[in-house]
Amino acid sequence: MASPGVLVKPAVRGLALLYLTFLLVIPVGLIFWRTFENGLAPVIDGLTTQATIHAFQLTAVIAFWAVLANTVFGVVAALLLVRYDFRGKRVLNALIDLPLAVSPVIVGLSLILVYGRTTGIGQALAGIGINIIFSIPGMVMATIFVSIPLVVRAVAPVLEEIGDDQEQAARTLGAGPVQTFRRITLPSIRGALAYGVVLAAARSLGEYGAVAVVSGRLVGRTQTVTLLVQERYLNFDQETAYACALLLVVTAVLALGVSRLLAPKEIKR
Amino acid sequence: MSLLPGATPAPPTAPRRRPLHGKGQAIGLGFVVLYLSVIVLIPLAAVVATSQENGLAGFWKAVTTPEASSTLKLTIGASFLVAVINCLMGTMIAWLLVRDRLPGRGFFDALIDLPFALPTIVAGLALLTVYGTDSPLGLDIAYSRLAVVVALLFVTLPFVVRTVQPVLLELDREMEQAAASLGAGPATIFFRIILPNILPAMAAGTALSFARAVSEFGSTVLISGNLPFKTQVASVHIFNQLENDNVAGAAAVATVLLVVALVMLVALDVLQRWGARRG
Numbered sequence: 001m002a003s004p005g006v007l008v009k010p011a012v013r014g015l016a017l018l019y020l021t022f023l024l025v026i027p028v029g030l031i032f033w034r035t036f037e038n039g040l041a042p043v044i045d046g047l048t049t050q051a052t053i054h055a056f057q058l059t060a061v062i063a064f065w066a067v068l069a070n071t072v073f074g075v076v077a078a079l080l081l082v083r084y085d086f087r088g089k090r091v092l093n094a095l096i097d098l099p100l101a102v103s104p105v106i107v108g109l110s111l112i113l114v115y116g117r118t119t120g121i122g123q124a125l126a127g128i129g130i131n132i133i134f135s136i137p138g139m140v141m142a143t144i145f146v147s148i149p150l151v152v153r154a155v156a157p158v159l160e161e162i163g164d165d166q167e168q169a170a171r172t173l174g175a176g177p178v179q180t181f182r183r184i185t186l187p188s189i190r191g192a193l194a195y196g197v198v199l200a201a202a203r204s205l206g207e208y209g210a211v212a213v214v215s216g217r218l219v220g221r222t223q224t225v226t227l228l229v230q231e232r233y234l235n236f237d238q239e240t241a242y243a244c245a246l247l248l249v250v251t252a253v254l255a256l257g258v259s260r261l262l263a264p265k266e267i268k269r
Numbered sequence: 270m271s272l273l274p275g276a277t278p279a280p281p282t283a284p285r286r287r288p289l290h291g292k293g294q295a296i297g298l299g300f301v302v303l304y305l306s307v308i309v310l311i312p313l314a315a316v317v318a319t320s321q322e323n324g325l326a327g328f329w330k331a332v333t334t335p336e337a338s339s340t341l342k343l344t345i346g347a348s349f350l351v352a353v354i355n356c357l358m359g360t361m362i363a364w365l366l367v368r369d370r371l372p373g374r375g376f377f378d379a380l381i382d383l384p385f386a387l388p389t390i391v392a393g394l395a396l397l398t399v400y401g402t403d404s405p406l407g408l409d410i411a412y413s414r415l416a417v418v419v420a421l422l423f424v425t426l427p428f429v430v431r432t433v434q435p436v437l438l439e440l441d442r443e444m445e446q447a448a449a450s451l452g453a454g455p456a457t458i459f460f461r462i463i464l465p466n467i468l469p470a471m472a473a474g475t476a477l478s479f480a481r482a483v484s485e486f487g488s489t490v491l492i493s494g495n496l497p498f499k500t501q502v503a504s505v506h507i508f509n510q511l512e513n514d515n516v517a518g519a520a521a522v523a524t525v526l527l528v529v530a531l532v533m534l535v536a537l538d539v540l541q542r543w544g545a546r547r548g
Contacts, residue, residue: 008455009369012361012364012365013365013369013371015358015361016358016361016362016364016365017365017377019358019361019362020362020377020380022399023419023422023423023426024380024383024384024423024426025380026399026406027392027395027396027398027399027400027423028383028387028395030395030398030399030405031391031394031395031398034398069304073300073301073304076297076300076301077301079297080294080297080298080301083287084287084294085287086298092301092302092305094534094538095305095309095310096305097534098309098313098530098534099309101480101481101484101530101531101533101534102313102484102527102530103483103484103485103486103503103504103507103523103526103530104389104484104486104487104504105486105504105505105507105508105511105523106313106316106484106504106507106523106526106527107312108511109316109507109511109519109520109523110312110313110315110316110523111312112511113312113315113316113319113516113520114311114312114315115312141308144308145308145309145312148305148308148309177293202386205388206386206387206388206389206391207388208388208389208390208486208487209389209486209487209504209508212487212508213508213511226388226390226391226487227390229388229390229391229394230390230490230491233394233491241394242394245390245391245394245395248387248388248391249387249391249395252383252386252387252388252391253383253386255386256379256382256383256386257379260379
C-alpha cells in the first residue's frame with residue numbers, strides 16, 4: 001500500500017539535512033577553504049601583524065576581567081537565589097535573564113548614555129582620570145552586560161541539587177561562612193562553575209555589537225578581534241579577516257566541545 | 270546542553286529556604302543589586318529616559334520618521350518570518366536528531382549550538398562567503414532582504430531545536446504504540462499525540478528566536494549592506510543614529526525594541542508555566 005504517509009519521513013529527513021547543510025555546514029566550512037585558499041603563508045602574515053597581535057591581547061584582557069567579574073557575581077547571585085528567600089527575589093531572577101533579550105547595540109547605547117563624556121557621571125570620572133567610553137573599562141562593562149546570566153544559570157541548578165545539608169553540618173561543627181564556602185560549597189559546584197566560565201569566556205571573546213558601540217573602534221587602540229575582522233574585511237584585507245575569523249571559529253568549536261564535557265548532569269540532556 | 274541557560278526551565282523549588290539574615294547575606298544582596306544597577310538597570314533606564322526627553326510626542330515623532338518606521342517594519346516582519354521558519358524547521362531537525370536512526374546525526378547534534386558560540390560578525394562573514402557577490406555556488410543574495418532573513422535564521426537556529434529536543438526525548442513511546450495498535454495512522458498519531466506534547470516547547474523556542482532576531486546586529490552588518498528603506502535592521506539603524514549624534518532618535522527606536530523584548534520575556538514566562546502545567 002503506497003500511502004503518501006511513507007513519503008513523510010524521508011521528506012522531513014531530507015529537508016532538515018538540506019537546511020542544516022546550506023545554513024550551517026557550507027558557510028562555516030567555506031571559512032576554512034577561503035582562509036587557506038592561498039596557502040599557509042598569508043594566514044601567518046595576517047595573524048602576526050602588530051594590529052592583529054594587539055587585538056588578540058586586548059580581547060584576552062577584556063574577556064579576563066569580564067569573566068572574572070561575572071564569575072564572582074554569578075556565584076553570589078546563585079547562592080542568594082537558591083538558598084535564601086527575600087523580597088524582590090522573582091524580580092531579581094527575571095532581571096538576570098534580561099541581558100539575553102537586549103540588542104548588543106542597545107547595550108552600548110545605554111552605557112554611553114550613563115558613562116559617556118557628555119554625562120555628569122562621565123565627566124566626574126574623567127575629572128579623576130578615568131575614561132569609561134571609547135576605552136577599556138567601557139568595553140569590559142559592555143562584555144559583562146551581555147554575559148551576565150551565563151555563570152548564574154550554570155551554577156544555580158547544581159546548588160539546588162546538592163542541597164544545603166552538608167553546609168548546615170559544617171556550620172553546626174563551628175565552621176565560619178567563608179570556610180564552609182571554600183571547603184564544602186565550592187568543591188561541589190566546581191564542575192558547574194567551570195562550565196559557566198567556559199560559556200562566559202566564549203561569549204566574551206566573541207562579543208561584537210556592544211563592544212563596537214562603546215569602543216569607538218580606534219584601530220590599534222580599542223580594536224578587539226571581532227572588530228578587526230570587520231575592519232580588515234571592509235578594507236579589502238580579506239586574508240587577515242578570514243584568518244582571524246577562522247581562529248574565532250576554532251575557539252568557538254573548542255568552547256563547545258569543552259562545555260559539552262563539563263555540562264553538569266542537571267543541565268545535560 | 271544549550272549556550273543559552275535562560276532557555277532551560279527554572280529549577281524546581283527547594284523544600285526549604287532560609288530568610289535573609291546576618292551581615293554576610295546582606296552584603297551579598299547589596300553587591301548583586303549594585304552590580305546589576307551599575308551595569309544593566311541604570312543604563313537601560315537612561316535609554317528609556319532619553320527617548321522621553323522631548324515628551325511622548327517627540328518619542329512618537331522619532332519612531333515614525335520614514336527611516337525609523339521602515340526599519341522597525343523590516344525588523345519585526347523579518348523576525349516574524351524567521352520565527353515561523355524556525356518553528357517548522359527546528360521541530361523537523363529535533364525530530365531528525367531524536368527519532369531518526371540516521372548515521373552521523375551525532376555530528377549534526379554537536380553542530381546545532383555553533384551559532385550560539387560563534388561571534389556574530391564571523392557568522393555574517395561565513396554567510397557572505399557563500400551567499401555574497403563572490404559566491405562559489407552562484408547564490409548571490411547579498412544586500413537583499415533575503416540576506417537579512419538568512420542571517421537571522423543562522424543565529425536563531427538552535428532555539429526551537431534545543432527546546433523541542435528534550436521534550437521529544439522524554440515523550441513516552443508507549444502512547445504512540447498504543448494509538449497505533451488501536452488503528453491510528455501516522456498523521457493521527459502526530460497531530461493527536463506528539464504535537465500536543467511538544468507544542469509548549471515549540472512555542473517557547475519560537476518566541477525566543479523571535480526575540481533574538483529582533484535584537485540581532487552583528488550577523489546582518491556585512492551581508493545586508495545596511496541600505497536604509499531596504500535592508501537596514503533596527504539595531505543597525507540605532508547604531509547609525511548614534512554615529513550621527515542623533516541620540517534621541519537612537520534611544521527612541523531602542524525603547525521600542527526594549528518593549529518588544531520585555532513582552533517576549535513575559536510571554537515566555539507564561540509559556541513556561543503552560544508547559545509545566547502540561548508536563
